[in-house]
Amino acid sequence: MMIKAVNAQKLGFAALFACIIIALLVLGSLIYFIFSNGISSFSWTFFTDIPRKSMTAGGVGPAIIGTIYLVLGSIIVSVPLGVITAIYLCEYSPKNVIVNIIRLSVNNLAGVPSVVFGLFGLAVFVKLFNFHVSILSGSLTLGILILPGIISASYEAIIAVPQSLREASYALGATQIQTIGRIVLPSALPGILTGIILGVGRAAGETAPILFTAATFYARSYPSSIMSDTMALPYHIYVLMTEGTKPEIQKMIAYGCALILLILVLAVSAIAIYLRQRQRRTYG
Amino acid sequence: MKISEKIYKNVFMVVAFSSLIFLTGIVLVLFIEGLPAFSVTGILSFIFGKSWYPTSTPPEFGIMPLISASFVVSVGAMLFAIPVGIGSALYIHEIAGEKQKMFLKPIIELLGAIPSIIFGFFGMVIVAPLVQKVFNLSTGQCAFTGALILGVMAIPVVCSIAEDALSVVPKSFREASFALGANRWQTLLKVIIPAAGSGISTAIVLGISRVMGETMTVLLVTGGAAQIPNSIFSPVRPMTSTIAAEMGEAAVGGVHFHALFAIGLVLFMITLVLNMIAEYIGRKYRVKLGLDV
Amino acid sequence: MDNNFKETVRVKADNINFFYGSKKALNGINMNIYANKVTALIGPSGCGKSTFLRLINRMNDLVSSSRVEGQLLLDNKNIFDKDIDVVELRRRVGMVFQKPNPFPKSIYENMAYGLEIKGIKDKKYVDEKVFESLKKAALWDEIKDRLNDSALRLSGGQQQRLCIARCLVVEPEVILFDEPCASLDPISTRKIEELIIELKQFYTIVIVTHNMQQAARVSDYTAFMYLGDLIEFGQTEKLFTVPKDKRTEEYLTGKFG
Numbered sequence: 001m002m003i004k005a006v007n008a009q010k011l012g013f014a015a016l017f018a019c020i021i022i023a024l025l026v027l028g029s030l031i032y033f034i035f036s037n038g039i040s041s042f043s044w045t046f047f048t049d050i051p052r053k054s055m056t057a058g059g060v061g062p063a064i065i066g067t068i069y070l071v072l073g074s075i076i077v078s079v080p081l082g083v084i085t086a087i088y089l090c091e092y093s094p095k096n097v098i099v100n101i102i103r104l105s106v107n108n109l110a111g112v113p114s115v116v117f118g119l120f121g122l123a124v125f126v127k128l129f130n131f132h133v134s135i136l137s138g139s140l141t142l143g144i145l146i147l148p149g150i151i152s153a154s155y156e157a158i159i160a161v162p163q164s165l166r167e168a169s170y171a172l173g174a175t176q177i178q179t180i181g182r183i184v185l186p187s188a189l190p191g192i193l194t195g196i197i198l199g200v201g202r203a204a205g206e207t208a209p210i211l212f213t214a215a216t217f218y219a220r221s222y223p224s225s226i227m228s229d230t231m232a233l234p235y236h237i238y239v240l241m242t243e244g245t246k247p248e249i250q251k252m253i254a255y256g257c258a259l260i261l262l263i264l265v266l267a268v269s270a271i272a273i274y275l276r277q278r279q280r281r282t283y284g
Numbered sequence: 285m286k287i288s289e290k291i292y293k294n295v296f297m298v299v300a301f302s303s304l305i306f307l308t309g310i311v312l313v314l315f316i317e318g319l320p321a322f323s324v325t326g327i328l329s330f331i332f333g334k335s336w337y338p339t340s341t342p343p344e345f346g347i348m349p350l351i352s353a354s355f356v357v358s359v360g361a362m363l364f365a366i367p368v369g370i371g372s373a374l375y376i377h378e379i380a381g382e383k384q385k386m387f388l389k390p391i392i393e394l395l396g397a398i399p400s401i402i403f404g405f406f407g408m409v410i411v412a413p414l415v416q417k418v419f420n421l422s423t424g425q426c427a428f429t430g431a432l433i434l435g436v437m438a439i440p441v442v443c444s445i446a447e448d449a450l451s452v453v454p455k456s457f458r459e460a461s462f463a464l465g466a467n468r469w470q471t472l473l474k475v476i477i478p479a480a481g482s483g484i485s486t487a488i489v490l491g492i493s494r495v496m497g498e499t500m501t502v503l504l505v506t507g508g509a510a511q512i513p514n515s516i517f518s519p520v521r522p523m524t525s526t527i528a529a530e531m532g533e534a535a536v537g538g539v540h541f542h543a544l545f546a547i548g549l550v551l552f553m554i555t556l557v558l559n560m561i562a563e564y565i566g567r568k569y570r571v572k573l574g575l576d577v
Numbered sequence: 578m579d580n581n582f583k584e585t586v587r588v589k590a591d592n593i594n595f596f597y598g599s600k601k602a603l604n605g606i607n608m609n610i611y612a613n614k615v616t617a618l619i620g621p622s623g624c625g626k627s628t629f630l631r632l633i634n635r636m637n638d639l640v641s642s643s644r645v646e647g648q649l650l651l652d653n654k655n656i657f658d659k660d661i662d663v664v665e666l667r668r669r670v671g672m673v674f675q676k677p678n679p680f681p682k683s684i685y686e687n688m689a690y691g692l693e694i695k696g697i698k699d700k701k702y703v704d705e706k707v708f709e710s711l712k713k714a715a716l717w718d719e720i721k722d723r724l725n726d727s728a729l730r731l732s733g734g735q736q737q738r739l740c741i742a743r744c745l746v747v748e749p750e751v752i753l754f755d756e757p758c759a760s761l762d763p764i765s766t767r768k769i770e771e772l773i774i775e776l777k778q779f780y781t782i783v784i785v786t787h788n789m790q791q792a793a794r795v796s797d798y799t800a801f802m803y804l805g806d807l808i809e810f811g812q813t814e815k816l817f818t819v820p821k822d823k824r825t826e827e828y829l830t831g832k833f834g
Contacts, residue, residue: 009469013379019371020380020388023443026436027395030406081302088300092293104563105304111490111559112310112552113497114400115524119548120306122531123313144306151303164678168740171634172691172747173668177292182694187681198397205399208499208524212531234401234500241408241504251409258405262398269397273390286662 031266034258041256050220051231055240056249060257062219066135066230067204067261069223070214073139074146074203079196081143082150083185086192089151090158091180110148114208117145121213136226138214145209146199153195157188190279197272201265207234217243233261314552317545321345324539330546336510336521338530338540345543347550349512353427353520354551356513357502358495360431361438365491368435369442370484376443377450378472389447396440404504407433412505419517427513427520430506434495442491449483450476452573482569486562493558497551499524523551584611587751587781588633593647595628597640602628604805605647610751610798615773615782617796617813619789621828624802626785630753633783634670635663651751668695671749675756677736679728679743684720687728687739691747706746713779714742715772734765741772752776754784758791770795789829793817801825 049059085102093099121141131137161184169179185192216229217239223230240254241247322330325345333346376388407429415432416424457479461471477484507519508529521529527544534540588610595603603625610616618626631637632649635656648655656666668691679687688707697703711717716738720731728739737757744752754773758766773782773795786792792799792813799813801822809816809825820826 005467005470009467012469012472016371016375016379019368020375022368023372023392023395023439026439027391027398029410030398030402033406033410034402081299084296084299085303088296092296093300098297101304102300105307107563108556108559109303109307109310111493111497111555112307113499113524113555115497115499115527116310116314116548116552118531119317119527119545120310120313123317123545124309127536147303147306162678164674164676165680167636167639167672167674168678168680168743169690169694170639171636171667171672171674172694172744173664174690174694175286175664176289178694182690183680201397205397205401207399207401208528211528234399237401237405238500238504241405254405255409258402262402265397265399265402266394269394270390273393277386277390286664 031262034255034262037252038255038257038259038262041252042259046256047260050222051218055218055244055253056246060231060233060236060253060260062222063231063233063236063257064260065222066214066219066232067234069135069226069230070138070142070210070232071200071203073135073226074142075196075199077140077143078147078150078199082147082195083154083192085151086154086158087180087184089155091176091184106148106151109144110152114145114206115211117141117209118212120144121209126213132227133212133214133216133229134227135214135223135230138210138230138232139226141209141213142203142206145206146202149202150195150199153198154188154192157191157195158184160191161187190275194272194276194279197268197275201268201272204268205234205261205265207232207238210235233257233264237261310552314545314549317542318549319542319546321539321542321546325543330543331550334512336526338543339533343539345539347523347526347547349510350521350523350526350547351550352512353506353510354496354522354524356427356516356520357430357434357506357522358492360427360516361434361495362488362492364432364435365438365442365495366488369439369487369491370446372439372443373446373450373484373487374472374477377447378468378476392440392443395436396444399500400437400498401500401504403433403437404501407501407505421517423507423519425505425507425519426517427506428516430502430520430522431516433501433505434498437498437501438491438495441494442487445487445490446480446484449480449487449569452483452570452575453479454573479573482565482572486566486569489558489562489565493555493562496522496558497524497555499528503528523547527551584609584614586610587612587652588783589648589650589653590629591648591650593629593632593645593649595625595632595637595646596644598642602805603632606807608800608807608810610781610783612781613777613779614797615777615784615795616798616800617792618783618785618800618802619787619792619828620802620808622787623804625805626800626802627755629802630755630783630785633751633753634667634672636672638663668747669749670751670753671744671747672753672755673737673740673744673757675759677733677740677760679731679736679739681727681729683725684728684731684739685724687743688724688746691743695747710742710745713745713776714738715768715775716742732765734761734768737761737765737769738772741769741776745776749780751781751783754782754786756785756787758786758788766791789817801828803828 046059047064048061050062052058089099089102121137125131125137125140126133165183166179169183210232214230215232215235219231237254237257240250244250330345330347332348334348335344335346336349337344376385380388411433412424412429415429453476457475458471461475502522503525508521509519510521513520527547531544534544586609590606590608593603593606606629618630620626637643645657649657689703692703692706731739758769796813799816800810801808803824809820809822820829
């Protein structure tokens with residue numbers, strides 16, 4: 001009986017160990033294949049040149065720049081909205097109906113499929129507001145998509161600021177807005193930054209929301225204003241794999257794009273995770 | 285309170301409602317742009333219609349093939365993601381030491397941060413040819429490959445939510461079990477998992493919801509045939525990839541255009557219900573353990 | 578015979594009732610707090626002493642669903658009146674908390690905060706006030722060379738004296754101490770007690786403490802509270818030696834609490 005129990009435990013733990021190994025293997029092989037195939041595309045012109053000969057030569061410069069614009073745009077849209085929402089939830093609003101409504105909205109917004117954000121952006125920004133297919137429309141759409149993440153990260157960071165600091169500030173005669181601006185936000189800043197960085201990673205990789213709102217599959221030049229449509233790395237991968245006439249050459253360029261995107265997203269996320277672990281250590 | 289303080293408070297409140305405004309906006313857009321499709325085909329024949337030929341004459345708008353594709357792919361994905369995701373969570377929470385945890389948790393999170401287009405690309409160029417060879421198929425781009433890749437993508441979601449659920453199980457449960465002479469495996473099976481059960485089930489529900497909304501992956505790896513799948517190796521076209529692939533060709537304001545929004549509406553409703561269920565179960569779980577809601 | 582009539586009343590509680598939601602936390606409190614004296618509030622936990630203290634600078638405003646009845650007069654003006662600016666009130670009534678709560682900023686920035694939020698930019702004036710307050714709080718010699726260090730790197734006792742100094746910068750008339758030594762070692766506690774006695778020549782001081790010896794050492798007047806009632810109030814020496822109420826005597830002799 002005893003021996004049976006011990007064996008069951010061994011078997012069970014081995015099964016759990018296998019699960020985590022599967023997860024690690026998948027991540028490892030994905031990184032391996034994309035790295036080993038993508039690195040050969042890397043060259044100076046790959047990063048800076050425009051695509052040539054219907055996407056079979058030249059570089060992906062406009063796609064890199066387009067992704068940077070879209071990420072910046074979405075951050076500009078989402079950070080003020082997200083941080084202020086979090087401030088309101090933590091600092092102003094007592095536990096009541098309003099808070100519950102807002103939290104429910106945030107949770108459900110977070111669960112909306114990304115392609116539905118694309119439909120929303122198409123109907124509202126592209127058509128209704130007449131921003132056309134543009135960096136502006138794409139940034140607004142992506143900004144709304146990453147908003148719930150920014151809100152939750154900011155909320156966690158602000159709620160973790162010790163109440164004693166707020167009391168100290170009020171006791172010295174500070175107003176609420178002074179307390180928020182000078183004490184609460186500076187203390188919460190590292191946590192908010194972590195959320196923003198994760199948002200950057202998310203916005204850089206999302207494809208479905210920009211399909212109908214910002215992306216064009218072939219540009220011979222860099223975008224000239226926020227009203228121009230743009231190439232973007234994730235969309236360019238999709239285009240290379242589904243359009244064009246020379247799939248084998250295009251596949252190698254797609255590997256290159258995937259590698260850039262993978263490095264960008266992994267680096268950004270690793271920084272965010274590192275920052276968060278360091279904060280946890282300082283708070284104890 | 286001074287006037288300036290009141291102004292701040294009210295401005296902040298208005299901004300805080302932005303999420304509600306966007307959510308409402310999404311619902312409105314889906315209804316306004318989606319409903320006209322039903323006036324052409326009728327809601328029942330839209331949802332239960334068995335053929336999706338939006339560009340033939342006369343066009344047919346039955347989305348059963350798309351819905352069934354979404355379900356087949358999602359359920360398949362969860363068959364893979366649930367054991368592996370929950371198993372990983374149990375390993376991290378119950379077996380791994382501090383050092384392993386410091387390494388494994390970030391790794392799982394990194395896996396979750398990889399964009400779906402990269403998984404789709406990986407699935408298309410590496411996994412699909414492999415599946416084709418192993419199972420001797422005419423194409424590797426099929427429901428099975430889609431389910432496999434989506435399953436991998438759902439591991440981090442399932443794992444992190446399950447781990448959250450495990451981490452709030454009170455220590456005393458475990459100590460009581462050890463004190464009665466149970467070993468770690470028995471404690472895990474008989475005490476921890478039942479205690480965390482409903483928390484873990486939110487992981488499953490949210491996993492399905494997330495997988496069902498994935499777009500780029502299925503667009504690249506499931507083959508794209510709008511037919512009701514007759515085996516797991518059939519090429520299929522889920523709802524998300526239909527919208528993504530066809531919106532470019534659909535004339536603005538035409539029936540096809542509205543039909544794609546109507547698919548968005550169906551998809552949104554399904555994920556909304558799943559999220560609500562998860563929220564409800566999660567809330568009950570926290571109440572059961574006596575935590576703040 | 579009490580010699581109360583010689584003292585100036587700085588704060589006067591006039592039949593104060595206080596509620597958290599529907600729970601009554603203070604029961605018709607009447608009390609005088611005299612200028613340039615130390616008044617100690619003692620009693621078992623839950624007796625309302627901290628709640629009463631936090632009324633004097635209206636810190637309880639931060640607690641939603643709380644409600645107050647009665648009057649609390651600061652220099653004969655009711656601080657619950659509608660025309661009272663709570664920010665202004667808190668500048669006049671400073672507070673030091675149970676746990677040292679320096680901001681995660683430099684020592685200097687902590688000190689200058691109270692002036693900064695008043696919009697004072699004159700660097701020379703700020704310097705002068707900061708240095709003067711640090712000297713008053715007997716902290717100057719220990720930290721004058723590291724004003725730009727993070728305040729979090731000070732020891733617990735130093736942090737608490739920094740919090741005292743920080744509150745002096747805004748030139749309050751009354752200072753409230755909410756169990757200021759609860760988290761400190763005996764040596765740091767002694768230093769804070771000496772400082773409180775030193776400071777009473779400039780300020781009116783109210784201190785909440787659960788430590789009866791501390792109340793006996795630092796205060797001129799003591800109020801004993803129990804379950805939201807003010808049981809007994811009087812000169813510390815008299816209250817400790819000849820308590821009038823049986824409950825006071827029981828508390829002082831350790832029979833409950």
